[in-house]
Amino acid sequence: MDIRFYNTLTHQERSFEPLEPPDIRIYTCGPTVYDFSHVGNFRSFLFSDLLNRFLTAAGYNVIHAMNLTDVGHMTEDDVADGAGEDKMAVAARRLKEAKKSGAVDAGAVEDPDNPYEVARYYAKSFIEDAKKLGMKLAWDYPGKVVHATDHITEMQQLIQKLVERDHAYVAEDGVVYFDVGSFPEYGRLSGNDIANLKEGEGGRISAEHQAAKKHPADFFLWKPDPHHIMKWDSPWGAGYPGWHIECSAMAMKVLEREVIDIHTGGEDNIFPHHECEIAQSCGVTGHEDFARFWMHPRHLFVEGEKMSKSKGTFYTVSDVMEGKVTGRPLDPGVLRFELIKTHYRANSNFTEKGLHDSANTVRRLREFRQNLLAGADSQVTEVDGSHPAVEGFLSALADDLNISAAMAVVFEWISQPVPDPVEALAAFDLINEILNVAPVSDATGKEVDLLVRSKDESKLDPEALCRGIDEARAAKDYATADALRDELVAHGYEVRTSPQGTTATRMLA
Numbered sequence: 001m002d003i004r005f006y007n008t009l010t011h012q013e014r015s016f017e018p019l020e021p022p023d024i025r026i027y028t029c030g031p032t033v034y035d036f037s038h039v040g041n042f043r044s045f046l047f048s049d050l051l052n053r054f055l056t057a058a059g060y061n062v063i064h065a066m067n068l069t070d071v072g073h074m075t076e077d078d079v080a081d082g083a084g085e086d087k088m089a090v091a092a093r094r095l096k097e098a099k100k101s102g103a104v105d106a107g108a109v110e111d112p113d114n115p116y117e118v119a120r121y122y123a124k125s126f127i128e129d130a131k132k133l134g135m136k137l138a139w140d141y142p143g144k145v146v147h148a149t150d151h152i153t154e155m156q157q158l159i160q161k162l163v164e165r166d167h168a169y170v171a172e173d174g175v176v177y178f179d180v181g182s183f184p185e186y187g188r189l190s191g192n193d194i195a196n197l198k199e200g201e202g203g204r205i206s207a208e209h210q211a212a213k214k215h216p217a218d219f220f221l222w223k224p225d226p227h228h229i230m231k232w233d234s235p236w237g238a239g240y241p242g243w244h245i246e247c248s249a250m251a252m253k254v255l256e257r258e259v260i261d262i263h264t265g266g267e268d269n270i271f272p273h274h275e276c277e278i279a280q281s282c283g284v285t286g287h288e289d290f291a292r293f294w295m296h297p298r299h300l301f302v303e304g305e306k307m308s309k310s311k312g313t314f315y316t317v318s319d320v321m322e323g324k325v326t327g328r329p330l331d332p333g334v335l336r337f338e339l340i341k342t343h344y345r346a347n348s349n350f351t352e353k354g355l356h357d358s359a360n361t362v363r364r365l366r367e368f369r370q371n372l373l374a375g376a377d378s379q380v381t382e383v384d385g386s387h388p389a390v391e392g393f394l395s396a397l398a399d400d401l402n403i404s405a406a407m408a409v410v411f412e413w414i415s416q417p418v419p420d421p422v423e424a425l426a427a428f429d430l431i432n433e434i435l436n437v438a439p440v441s442d443a444t445g446k447e448v449d450l451l452v453r454s455k456d457e458s459k460l461d462p463e464a465l466c467r468g469i470d471e472a473r474a475a476k477d478y479a480t481a482d483a484l485r486d487e488l489v490a491h492g493y494e495v496r497t498s499p500q501g502t503t504a505t506r507m508l509a
């Protein structure tokens with residue numbers, strides 16, 4: 001299969017060949033664990049999950065790492081040399097204020113001044129949300145999730161090498177900076193050039209630090225600071241690492257290579273974060289590339305506008321699943337599909353209508369599978385990728401993950417009569433290994449649901465309510481039957497009564 005991806009580094013789509021087939025090494029910039037991740041963050045993480053699942057289905061052994069940043073990500077890291085405050089310090093202040101005002105979940109972090117506790121709290125919530133959305137990386141071997149603070153030694157080793165190779169220097173202010181002038185390719189990824197970066201950089205950091213640097217775009221690798229929220233001893237004094245050096249160190253350490261196949265991250269990571277990662281990594285290794293392909297999903301908008309805290313549109317996964325957008329609890333498979341259904345290089349628009357459409361799609365897919373299962377007598381068989389639907393689906397994804405074209409193949413297939421349900425079921429399950437929106441059969445043919453259900457569902461026993469509906473109907477007590485049905489519907493279930501009895505499917509109503 002000819003796989004083609006768009007490479008931000010070369011600004012064009014080209015054939016993707018792994019360095020060491022069948023292995024493919026991917027590094028994804030994960031969240032900074034100082035707050036809950038919102039649906040925009042998860043659009044980007046689910047893109048890397050889709051990439052992982054597609055390459056796995058195409059026969060590769062994907063080794064995927066994602067980091068959790070828990071130190072050194074500054075509030076003004078959108079410029080090359082991050083200034084402002086460590087985001088972990090911002091979290092501490094926010095949590096303390098929340099505690100004072102008696103906010104509901106403020107007690108979750110007992111000691112907001114302990115950044116490790118804050119990081120643990122948000123890291124746990126991130127992993128729970130990722131699991132709910134059926135994400136594969138970070139808990140399935142060989143995927144790994146890595147904490148920045150566990151890799152300080154590796155970061156210091158890289159900084160040491162950069163100093164030795166004259167790519168970094170200790171300035172008069174005691175800070176270790178990367179010398180962008182020593183790396184002529186700086187700007188290759190983002191299209192910036194060093195001369196243009198002079199403008200706009202000044203004034204963002206203190207005059208003392210700015211004056212100490214050789215070039216305004218030089219960025220810090222290690223900042224000595226006895227008062228920082230987290231600090232470690234180093235040859236350059238007790239302090240903390242820069243956000244950019246963290247990812248260079250973790251990617252090389254965890255993936256055990258100096259050059260990796262694919263690096264992903266949200267498009268706002270292109271500059272300065274990924275530009276700086278390339279400069280540091282290539283500065284240390286002397287290789288021309290750090291990652292051969294750089295892939296960047298675009299932004300997510302909410303109802304056509306930028307997400308905004310003041311408008312309340314920074315939706316977390318829990319917000320959406322509990323019904324903040326749709327007024328009803330939502331199936332996690334629906335949210336997953338909504339976040340993967342737009343091509344990653346197009347901005348996606350997160351809307352209430354979109355969620356309803358996704359609910360319909362997921363319902364159709366699950367019904368298709370249910371019908372196959374009924375027709376196939378629950379027998380499970382294996383098909384290879386030569387099934388036309390699987391072939392069409394994979395080859396659409398091989399074209400720079402063209403999910404819309406891939407779904408068009410699926411819709412075309414499921415709208416036709418299916419001659420062999422056993423074969424079709426196996427083909428559907430192969431497709432669903434990538435989409436991961438429907439339950440699948442395990443080796444024994446038993447249904448397993450890879451998506452973790454939302455909390456509130458456990459309070460409700462849909463089977464008992466369905467039995468109640470049937471009993472009430474048998475007793476001609478239609479008022480009770482309707483009341484039970486309404487309760488299920490209010491919890492986001494679709495209720496169907498047939499001569500065989502009543503069933504409830506969890507869905508957006």
Ligand SMILES: [Zn+2]
Nearest residue numbers: 029030247273
């Ligand atoms: Zn990163």
